[in-house]
Amino acid sequence: MPKYRLVYFNARGRAETPRILFALAGEEYEDVRLFPDLPWPSQEGKDKWLETKSxxxxxxxxxPVLDxxxxxxxxxxxxxxxxARQFGYAGKGDWEEARAEMISACVYDAFEKGRPCFMEQDPIKKAELLEKFLKDSKEMMDNFRQILEENDGGSGFFVGDGITWADINFAVRIDQIFDRIGENADTFLKDWPKLLALKQRVEKYPKIAEWIEKRPKTTW
Ligand SMILES: N[C@@H](CCC(=O)N[C@@H](CS)C(=O)NCC(=O)O)C(=O)O
Structure with missing residues (x-):
């Protein structure tokens, strides 16, 4: 077995899908979290990063980087x-792999649309950006719903007949969106019950649930 080492901040962020893949596959790896004693994001964390990143x-x-x-x-x-390819969660055959990659890229874009709002510190500007993000999200979630339903009605996974990294990416990023939008989290997926059910289905996989329970509790 290769020796894996994943380096990221002490946050879920962009490293959580890889960490969940390790958990699901039951594979050993070194989970390196930079500056675990400093809150992230924080000015102290950013200063330390600039000092040491070179x-x-x-x-x-x-x-993140993976060694x-x-x-x-x-x-x-x-x-x-x-x-996902190493552990068998990339989809079967070229078409499923491409679909899983497409969905993962769309999940990435969907989260990035929220980033200006999530990072904004000024409460008035943040509220304006949040309103825009929630409005824009409706179309994005509708697109995800349609893609999910195209696969056997939408009560399984985005691609094929089993979990792939696309489902994990979706569940991870939706969870992070929930954390960032406060009270709106309760209603964010109310019009898309199949998407909410997908998120829950991913999180209920025993090995994923075990990781979620034991992972370091972080704000991001
Ligand atoms: N497209 C890259 C973006 C990576 C990225 O923006 N990483 C952030 C942390 S989430 C970072 O390293 N920020 C510090 C910096 O850019 O100096 C990816 O998905 O890995």
Whole structure:
């Protein structure tokens, strides 16, 4: 078995799909969390990052990175897809693999649309950005619903007949959106019960549920 080492901040963020893939596959890895004693995001955390990032040998100056027997990969979706292929959660055949990748890219874009709002500190601007994000999300969630339903009515997974990294990516990012939108989380997926059920289905996989229970509790 290769020796895996995943480096990220002490947050779920872009590293959580890879971590869940390790948990689901029951594979050993080193879960390296930079500056675990400093809250993230925080000014102290950012200062420490700027001080030390040049020493970390990051190919494009960012995390997450995955080391596989000492060789290094960056880009969260590339890392997740690589692990999904290694562990059998990438979809069966070229078409399913491409669909899983498509969905993961759309999940990435959907979360990035919320980032300006999630990062904003000014409460008035944040409320305006949140309103826009919630409005824009309706179309995005409708698109995800349609894609889910195209696969056997939508009571299973996005692709094929089993869980793939696309379902994990979706569940992880929706969960992070829930954390960021406060009281709106209760109603965010109310019009898309099949999407909510998918998120819950992923989180109920015994090995995933076990990881969620035991993982470090972080705000992001
Ligand atoms: N597209 C990249 C984005 C990576 C990224 O933005 N990483 C952030 C943490 S979530 C980072 O390293 N920020 C520090 C910096 O850019 O200096 C990915 O998905 O991995």
């Amino acid at each position: 020493e970390l040998g990051l190919p494009f100056g960012q995390v 596989v027997d000492g060789k290094r990969l960056c880009q969260s979706n590339v890392i997740a897809k690589y692990l």
